[in-house]
Amino acid sequence: MKNTTPSRRTFIKGASVATVAGLAGCSNQSGDGGSETSSEDGSGGTATDTASSSSDVTIKFWHAMGGDIAKLLEDMGSDFESQADGVTLDITSKGSYRDTLNATTSAVQAGNPPAVAQIFEIGTQLALDSGAFTPVEDIIPKDKIDYDNFLESVLSYYRIDGKLNSMPFNSSNAIFFYNKDAFAEAGLDPENPPETFQGVTDAANKLTDAGVVDKGTTWPNHSWLVEQWFAEQDQTLVNKENGRTGRATESNFESDAAKNIFEWWTDLYEQGQYLNPGIEAWGEAQQAFLTQKVGILGYSTSSIAPMKEGAKKNGFELGTMRLPVPEGQRNGVVIGGASLWVPSGLSEAKQKAAGEFLLWMAQPEQQIRWHKNTGYFPVRNEAVSQLESDGWFDENPNFRTAFDQLQATEDSPATRGALMGPFTKARTIVEEGYVSMIQNSSTSVDDGLSKIDSQVEDALDSYNQKVN
Numbered sequence: 001m002k003n004t005t006p007s008r009r010t011f012i013k014g015a016s017v018a019t020v021a022g023l024a025g026c027s028n029q030s031g032d033g034g035s036e037t038s039s040e041d042g043s044g045g046t047a048t049d050t051a052s053s054s055s056d057v058t059i060k061f062w063h064a065m066g067g068d069i070a071k072l073l074e075d076m077g078s079d080f081e082s083q084a085d086g087v088t089l090d091i092t093s094k095g096s097y098r099d100t101l102n103a104t105t106s107a108v109q110a111g112n113p114p115a116v117a118q119i120f121e122i123g124t125q126l127a128l129d130s131g132a133f134t135p136v137e138d139i140i141p142k143d144k145i146d147y148d149n150f151l152e153s154v155l156s157y158y159r160i161d162g163k164l165n166s167m168p169f170n171s172s173n174a175i176f177f178y179n180k181d182a183f184a185e186a187g188l189d190p191e192n193p194p195e196t197f198q199g200v201t202d203a204a205n206k207l208t209d210a211g212v213v214d215k216g217t218t219w220p221n222h223s224w225l226v227e228q229w230f231a232e233q234d235q236t237l238v239n240k241e242n243g244r245t246g247r248a249t250e251s252n253f254e255s256d257a258a259k260n261i262f263e264w265w266t267d268l269y270e271q272g273q274y275l276n277p278g279i280e281a282w283g284e285a286q287q288a289f290l291t292q293k294v295g296i297l298g299y300s301t302s303s304i305a306p307m308k309e310g311a312k313k314n315g316f317e318l319g320t321m322r323l324p325v326p327e328g329q330r331n332g333v334v335i336g337g338a339s340l341w342v343p344s345g346l347s348e349a350k351q352k353a354a355g356e357f358l359l360w361m362a363q364p365e366q367q368i369r370w371h372k373n374t375g376y377f378p379v380r381n382e383a384v385s386q387l388e389s390d391g392w393f394d395e396n397p398n399f400r401t402a403f404d405q406l407q408a409t410e411d412s413p414a415t416r417g418a419l420m421g422p423f424t425k426a427r428t429i430v431e432e433g434y435v436s437m438i439q440n441s442s443t444s445v446d447d448g449l450s451k452i453d454s455q456v457e458d459a460l461d462s463y464n465q466k467v468n
Contacts (some may be wrong), residue, residue, distance in 0.1 A: 056086040057308060057349045059115035059357065063093055064100040064338065068306065072373050082361050087353045097338065098424060101126070104343075108132040113343035115354040119166065120338045121157060122423035125243065127341055128165060129421055129467050134344045134388040135165045145362070153409055154379045156416045157335040160244070166339035167358040168379040170370070172302040173333040174228040175401050176200075176324060179213075179442045180317040182295040186210035193321035197264040200296060200324045207295040217268065218275040218300025220285045221434055223427035226261055227334055228323055233257040234331040238460070243419035247464050253453035256444075257270070260326045262437065262445045269438045276438065277403045279431045290314050298323075299335060301402035304375030320401040333410025334417040337376060377402050421467065422459040429455045 062393040065073055077089040094100040097120035108130065119127055127133055137147075147155065147164060154168045180190035184208045194200045204216020214424040219225055230237050234259035236331045238248035252258065268274035275294050277284035282299075289297035290310045298305070304320065311318035323333060340361065341353045360366060364386060367378035371387070378384055384403065387393060409415050420426065433452040436443050 054443070056088065057353045058088040058090055059353045060090045060092065061116045061118075061357070061443065062100055062104060062114040063091070063118040064095065064097045064120070065093055065118075068094070069374055072370070076361070076366060076369070081356060084353075084360075087356065089357070094125060095245055097123070101424075104341075105130065105132075108343055111345075113345075115342065115346055115350050116357060117341050117342050117343070118169065118338045121336060121417065122427070123300055124158065124160070124166070124339075125419045125421045125423065128160060131341055133165065133341045134346075134351070135163050136167045136340075136342065136355075136358060137164050137353060139342055140359060141377055144359060148429050149381050150379055151377075151381060151384075151406070152411070153332075153415070154335055155404055158339055158446060160419070166341045167359060168169065169340050170302065170337040170374070170376040171379050172300045172336045172376050173402055173405055174225055174298065174323050174336065175301050176321045177221075177289060177297040177299055177307055178319045178321060178409075179289070179292060179295045179311070180319045180326070182207055182212045182292065182316065183319070185212045190317075190319060193319060194324060195322060195372060196258070196324055197252060197326050199229065201264070201271070201273065202270060204268070204296065205271070208273065212292075213295045214293045215275040216273040216294060217286050217296035218277055218285045218294045219385070220282045221279045221431050222282070223430040224300075225298055226258075226430055227418070228336075229261045229325065230257055231334045231417075232323060232325045232331055233328075234412060234414045236414050237418040238420055238456075241413035242416060244416060246414060248418070248460055248468075249457070249464065250418045251426075251453050251456040253332075253449050253456060258449050259445060262434065262449060264326070265434065266437050279428075279435070286310075300375075302337065302374055302376045304398055304402075305373055307375075318398060320398040322405050330408065332411065332415040333405050334415055371399070374404070375399065377406065420460060421463040425459045426456045 032223055061077065063070070063073060074091055077091045081087065081089055088411075092114075094103045097118075100117065101123045104113060104117040104119065105126075113132070150168060154171050155164065158166055158168055160162055176193070178190075178193050183190040183193070183203070187210065188203055188206055194203045200217060205212045207216050227237055230252075235255050236242040236252060238252065239250040240246040240248050242248070265274065269276060275285075275288055276415075277288060285297060286299065286303070286307070288294050290307075292314065308318050338359055342351065342358070346354065362380065364378070364380050364383040367380050367383040368387060370376055371378050371383070372392070378387070393403070429452055433448050433455075434452075435446060437448040
């Protein structure tokens with residue numbers, strides 16, 4: 001397996017994710033790492049032609065993982081190669097999810113895309129609008145896979161207009177971690193963590209009053225958590241049933257659900273109980289928790305394994321709890337993470353190799369391996385059943401939290417997640433909006449949400465004009 005390590009240190013800059021009009025004309029370009037006129041080895045085009053006509057084929061897989069998870073993908077890729085017939089994988093990390101999406105769309109424009117690209121869930125509409133990808137259902141023979149064996153909530157997110165366009169792979173939802181030792185020292189029950197907004201506030205105050213932490217809680221200022229809290233309140237993010245019955249034109253950031261979230265969030269900050277790590281500052285929030293500056297952390301299920309190890313190294317026991325919600329009924333969470341997409345225009349040999357790789361990655365054995373080493377939950381029912389029968393969740397209760405939330409989720413437009421082209425821009429608007437609420441005393445929650453709502457709708461209108 002070819003491992004292009006230097007690419008891991010070189011993030012792709014300057015590529016706009018809103019280049020749908022330019023992408024739409026590129027879906028018939030050949031390439032997954034080399035076009036007809038430009039080969040990777042600089043030999044003027046013979047590398048691609050040779051690979052297409054040979055029994056051996058090399059395909060590129062671009063992903064967004066880093067650190068130990070990137071190494072895990074490389075190991076899995078090596079194992080795939082060992083059982084594949086003449087398929088070589090060229091695996092490259094492109095940095096963050098946004099970097100990977102930018103790099104892929106730029107490569108599609110240049111007629112030089114990878115064979116498989118990991119695109120985060122909020123890039124789904126943009127990928128569809130580009131016209132640059134072939135649905136996985138058109139690549140993988142129906143007799144080779146049983147889609148009914150996939151988790152329904154995963155299919156509900158990625159199946160658009162009855163067709164599965166990408167292969168579900170790394171799926172997660174939002175949970176909260178807590179320091180069991182700090183809870184016990186503060187007189188809180190470490191086996192019964194809070195489940196509501198008010199419960200978290202009360203626990204935070206007890207933790208700081210006992211002097212066991214500096215501040216009660218933290219989580220990255222990331223719109224993904226806001227989106228989860230919308231779903232738990234059965235509130236869609238945008239109209240048209242969250243953009244699934246037509247292009248979204250209106251947002252719901254002036255809803256009661258939004259007010260519940262931001263009033264609580266800003267109140268925690270004003271009480272000195274929320275440590276603001278920064279916009280999308282996952283690493284900073286994680287370190288504040290692991291170094292025991294805070295006792296409660298909002299995060300992703302994707303990091304259960306490394307968080308458990310990190311807590312152990314820092315001398316405390318880790319606990320996981322469901323996403324806290326306002327008082328009232330829970331409705332469920334939205335799928336996070338990413339799926340695997342195949343660009344159009346690949347040679348027959350490379351498309352077939354890409355399909356084989358997708359099938360292999362979706363096998364229960366690979367999904368179990370992926371889950372145990374990360375915390376992303378398997379996307380196949382077979383894998384979940386195997387984990388249960390093996391006693392995995394009984395021995396590792398922290399991993400069960402994600403499944404408990406998932407199984408309790410009610411299918412609805414809110415929990416299926418939103419589809420909109422300018423999703424990345426909308427997230428930035430939400431995150432910057434929160435900063436203005438806590439840094440500008442003249443900006444009330446109502447005023448801040450009104451501004452967010454207006455800016456998101458402007459972004460929707462601008463995007464829709466480009467693609468309609």
